[in-house]
Amino acid sequence: MPDDQRPLHFTTRAVVAGRPAAGPDVPLNAPVVLASTYGSYGELEYGRYGNPTWTAFEDALGALEGGRCVSYASGMAAIGAVLDLVPVGGLVVAPRHSYTGTVMCLRELEERGAVRVAWVDVTDADGVVAASLGAALVWLESPTNPALEVADLPAIIEGAHANGALVAVDNTFATPLLQRPLEHGADLVVHSVTKYLAGHSDLLMGAVLTADGTLAPRLLAQRSLHGAVPSPFEAFLALRGLRTLAVRMERAQATAQELVQRLRRHAGVVEVRYPGFGGIVSAVLPDAERADALVGGVRLWRAATSLGGVESSLERRRRWSSEAPTIPEGLVRLSIGLADADDLWADLVQALPA
């Protein structure tokens, strides 16, 4: 830390946090520590309880979101850990348009009576707050996947807290560069680290962050017992990816903004959904056939699910039977990577049905 104790900027924190203390012959990067077991009487003891490579990643992401980070084997494992905080039969308020894994997980818990769920439209802050009366947890995703709706986080968090509910925000699409829900009072932030944070489509990992001193130990105990721990090698790669989050996201966002303008002028596109920030764009084509023709006709873009990598990918979301029926059949979600905007545009244009 500099002597004047001035808080460091985001991009600086992204590159300095989670490194070993400087010293002669000390590696600059936290090494991959492969260990199932450690010598007794220390703080780690066993590989399911802790790992120095996870800690390095957690320190770095914690410094970016402004809280204590607990990492997991995947984003879904992180989501499962947060849902485990809900008492049996408790009410969860959740967005009708959210990551399909989250929706399917909540439906399954609801079917076996583990939780009750109130599905809401996150753009209706008053409606979300009203639904939170008596709720154990308000789950938010903003922007939502793939509708790209934006929730008024400060208003919902304030109202949900007044109703006694915890608030968790899936911040995967925005990343801490663009949105830091803990600063707005959220109790928990969840990430699919798989996406932008790691950023290279080569690993699965998840994370939960909290600034609440009582929630962190509960999460750690849950992870140690349930065992959805990340691999040290993936934590190493994720931390390597996190170092460049700011430059990757800034470029992806600039390209997304450029492509949105061009898509909005294209006669073959009915509607373009874009919240104004981030690297995900949803283009609505007239029907499933034309959307499939676009996805099948691109060469530079990759037809692939998932998002947030350096490459650019796209998919028609309703090809998944689990996608919400309120999402248009012709909606194609684009994940804008780091290729040149003109090249990406030229490829879309040659594949877009007239």
Ligand SMILES: *Cc1c(COP(=O)(O)O)cnc(C)c1O
């Ligand atoms: C991908 C994703 C998840 C799930 O994460 P995994 O790492 O695939 O388990 C959760 N939320 C959002 C918004 C996602 O995009």
